[in-house]
Amino acid sequence: MDAIQISEEKPPSLILAICLVTLGILSEIILIPVFSTLTSDLPIFLEKKELVKSINLITLSLFIKIAAGILQLILLYSWSKALERNIKNTMLVFQLVYENINEDKRGTLSLFLFRLSQMKINSWAFPIYAFLYAFGAIIPVLNVMNIPALIFLAIYLHSLFSVSSDLSKFKNMIYFHLLGGIPFPIPEIRERNVIVVAILSIITLNIYWLYLLIKLTKEISNFINADMKIRKHLTETLK
Secondary structure, eight states, rough: TTTTTOOOOOOOOHHHHHHHHHHHHHHTTTHHHHHHHHOOHHHHTTTHHHHHHHHHHHHHHHHHHHHHHHHHEEEEEEHHHHHHHHHHHHHHHHHHHHHHHHHHHHHHHHHHHHHTTTTOOOTHHHEEEHHHHHHHHHHGGGGGHHHHHHHHHHHHHHHHHHHHHHHHHHHHHHHHHHSSOSSSOOOOOOOOOHHHHHHHHHHTTTTHHHHHHHHHHHHHHHHHHHHHHHHHHHHHHHO
16 A cells, blocks of 8 residues: 555544634623623713723624634635545545455446545635635625625535535445445434525524534544544555
């Protein structure tokens, strides 16, 4: 297996996901005293001391939101980067495996390699989303820009959801075919519908989205870690 160059695979960071979710929640908690005073006692809110305190809290909340937003962009990018690298490495390994297996197994492996080559994440949509997202955050007056930003995010997530789910299912099938059984199953990444995700995020006031950031990060990370172990077992078996 020394004849191929395998890129290092880095699963998305669960710690990063937890940090950004924590920051997102914290940015909202900080604003509770501001809204509480504003709605319950407007005269007190307008007092100089209270007004300065509120402005400081709003500013702090804004900086925390910006930090959480940057971490979210990094995390979303790491999802596709990890999966794309996994697909590339898998194709390299399986192309070499093809030369070392029985003829009756080559047909199935050829079909899998073709299917693998068709698994494309619409990564082009992510930088457009990131630009529009940042532009809307920097210039709140133009926050309407978040509408097209969400459209490009939906395009990106739709392809990522589809590819990640199909990839984990196909991996279990092909490993079982090649090895006649596997030491442990590859954790499957749950198939999700981007429209359902959007609706649930709106209904739960973004709580579902924060949950998904952690949940999907964990699923992709578990999948990649398990897949690397199985690939190593496969190559050692063929040796």
